[in-house]
Amino acid sequence: MTQKQRTRLGNAVFYIGNTLVALIFVSPLIWMISSSLKPEAGIFKGLNSLRTFIPTGASLSNYLEVFQRIDMWKFICNSLFYVFVIVVLDLFINSICGYALAKFEFKGKNLLLTLVISLMVFPPEAIMLPMYREMADLGWINQWAALVVPFVAKCFSIYMFRQFFLDVPNDLLEAAAIDGCGPVKTFFRIVMPISGTVYATVLILDFVAHWNDFMWPLLVVTGEEKRTIQLAIQTFFGSKPINYGPIMASLTISAIPMLIMFIVLQKYYVEGIASTGIKG
Amino acid sequence: MEKAINKRSEKKAAYLFVIPAVILLAAFLIYPALQTVRYAFTDYNIMRPDHIKFCGFNNFTELFGDGDFWKAVTNTLYFTALVVPFQTVLALALAMLISSKRKGVSIFRAAYFSPQVTSMVVVAILWTVLYNSNPDSGLLNALLVKLGMEPCGFLNDPKTSMNSIIFMSAWQGAGYQMMIFLAGLQGIPKEQYEAASIDGAGRLKSFLYVTLPDLKNVIKYVIMITVIQAMKLFTQPYVMTKGGPQNSTRTMVYYVYEQGFQKRNFGYACAVAAVFFVIVVILSLGMKKLIKAD
Numbered sequence: 328m329t330q331k332q333r334t335r336l337g338n339a340v341f342y343i344g345n346t347l348v349a350l351i352f353v354s355p356l357i358w359m360i361s362s363s364l365k366p367e368a369g370i371f372k373g374l375n376s377l378r379t380f381i382p383t384g385a386s387l388s389n390y391l392e393v394f395q396r397i398d399m400w401k402f403i404c405n406s407l408f409y410v411f412v413i414v415v416l417d418l419f420i421n422s423i424c425g426y427a428l429a430k431f432e433f434k435g436k437n438l439l440l441t442l443v444i445s446l447m448v449f450p451p452e453a454i455m456l457p458m459y460r461e462m463a464d465l466g467w468i469n470q471w472a473a474l475v476v477p478f479v480a481k482c483f484s485i486y487m488f489r490q491f492f493l494d495v496p497n498d499l500l501e502a503a504a505i506d507g508c509g510p511v512k513t514f515f516r517i518v519m520p521i522s523g524t525v526y527a528t529v530l531i532l533d534f535v536a537h538w539n540d541f542m543w544p545l546l547v548v549t550g551e552e553k554r555t556i557q558l559a560i561q562t563f564f565g566s567k568p569i570n571y572g573p574i575m576a577s578l579t580i581s582a583i584p585m586l587i588m589f590i591v592l593q594k595y596y597v598e599g600i601a602s603t604g605i606k607g
Numbered sequence: 608m609e610k611a612i613n614k615r616s617e618k619k620a621a622y623l624f625v626i627p628a629v630i631l632l633a634a635f636l637i638y639p640a641l642q643t644v645r646y647a648f649t650d651y652n653i654m655r656p657d658h659i660k661f662c663g664f665n666n667f668t669e670l671f672g673d674g675d676f677w678k679a680v681t682n683t684l685y686f687t688a689l690v691v692p693f694q695t696v697l698a699l700a701l702a703m704l705i706s707s708k709r710k711g712v713s714i715f716r717a718a719y720f721s722p723q724v725t726s727m728v729v730v731a732i733l734w735t736v737l738y739n740s741n742p743d744s745g746l747l748n749a750l751l752v753k754l755g756m757e758p759c760g761f762l763n764d765p766k767t768s769m770n771s772i773i774f775m776s777a778w779q780g781a782g783y784q785m786m787i788f789l790a791g792l793q794g795i796p797k798e799q800y801e802a803a804s805i806d807g808a809g810r811l812k813s814f815l816y817v818t819l820p821d822l823k824n825v826i827k828y829v830i831m832i833t834v835i836q837a838m839k840l841f842t843q844p845y846v847m848t849k850g851g852p853q854n855s856t857r858t859m860v861y862y863v864y865e866q867g868f869q870k871r872n873f874g875y876a877c878a879v880a881a882v883f884f885v886i887v888v889i890l891s892l893g894m895k896k897l898i899k900a901d
Contacts, residue, residue: 353718424628431621448835452839455863458635459868514624538726571736601790
């Protein structure tokens with residue numbers, strides 16, 4: 328076999344193998360989208376043939392039905408709103424904390440750093456009962472505050488920011504100090520503008536984590552007013568009449584905001600995941 | 608003189624910078640964690656929040672005789688013990704499939720990653736429909752029947768319910784670990800493979816002697832985060848099975864939820880949560896040691 332033949336064979340194996348695996352891998356999602364476009368009677372017809380993946384008689388009527396039966400826009404906006412607030416506050420509060428841990432000397436620094444690192448993997452599920460009680464005592468049940476405030480400070484974000492800021496050259500900070508810039512001003516004027524990558528990375532990681540929130544909203548959100556998208560599709564799944572077309576449509580709709588986030592910030596997400604692996 | 612002023616303003620800035628995070632962590636992490644321990648030693652019932660009585664180790668002794676609790680512990684450990692190797696191997700295999708730099712590779716990468724774009728609730732609802740035990744309305748059973756096999760009960764059968772959740776969870780989660788492995792694979796110097804192939808190593812040998820040793824730390828890290836993630840299993844059983852059938856998918860976190868919020872035994876639920884936390888700590892400390900061993 329010549330080198331050329333070998334490359335060709337390699338290419339063929341690569342493309343055929345990957346296409347097959349990828350098709351099998353995404354087939355559940357294709358079925359979801361295809362079913363969301365089909366009339367109800369067509370969804371379970373011919374399940375045992377490949378035709379089940381092709382939306383014959385496709386229409387958007389299932390999507391219209393979802394929007395008629397529940398206020399899907401509101402639930403999406405609810406989720407976007409509270410996740411957005413968490414992310415913005417997270418970026419601010421954890422980045423300044425991470426910066427202090429990277430570049431300042433102060434009493435208790437080592438203690439705080441040890442605490443941050445050891446609490447990074449702390450499972451919030453273990454403390455949700457007293458957290459719920461705390462929310463009730465604060466009068467926050469069914470308030471935005473319960474969804475947002477407890478999750479603003481995050482050891483993982485602090486750690487990510489610290490790791491990034493450690494690499495900011497001290498010369499740069501000293502130069503700023505000589506120019507008469509105080510440490511606070513130096514951070515906001517000099518360091519923050521050159522740290523876009525780490526902010527984008529933490530942003531997308533945090534967005535994904537909270538967009539998926541399920542257990543905590545289940546506990547602290549009781550009415551429709553502040554229902555999140557995840558709770559909404561779960562409720563819709565169980566409410567009569569159970570038609571699978573609209574259910575599949577609701578699932579598809581709920582994935583769209585995340586899809587957009589991924590397309591926009593894909594690079595940072597991939598880097599973020601990858602860097603946690605290499606540094607860990 | 609100027610240095611001293613700098614030092615002082617730096618200290619002031621430092622406290623200004625760490626205080627918001629510290630206050631929030633103290634209020635919404637440390638404080639509830641301590642409260643969990645405190646409540647675990649009381650008979651706190653959510654209907655009588657003003658009559659909390661200290662009851663010593665009562666909750667814990669009750670726990671040790673509680674069959675449902677032990678079932679939840681074994682279910683959680685079973686899920687973790689199976690999903691972690693399955694998902695890790697799947698993720699590594701997918702990463703290797705797309706580690707070469709060819710045209711169009713990003714399409715395949717996106718395909719393997721796509722379940723991550725949908726949330727766990729979406730995936731759980733979708734698979735509840737796919738797993739329907741009737742071959743006329745469940746895609747997977749239709750496939751089994753077509754292949755000449757018996758239809759499977761999947762979520763309806765206590766023997767297969769947890770395995771069904773494991774399979775689905777690995778499918779949903781593998782894309783994430785795949786990304787970590789991919790970065791690891793791309794960090795392996797090409798020369799190492801060339802040297803191996805000059806030494807006459809085939810594909811399998813260069814995988815065993817080059818890829819695996821180089822990825823050792825990445826693999827350990829992936830296993831650690833997957834274990835911790837797996838221990839927290841809740842959404843899938845909540846959406847798909849409500850812990851059933853016959854308790855076969857009731858996990859520790861699900862039991863905490865059930866005892867605390869449905870049966871209103873707050874104190875008892877806190878005891879379960881405390882045990883859960885201790886198990887997670889032991890597992891993560893054990894694995895940290897493993898990682899540091901090299």
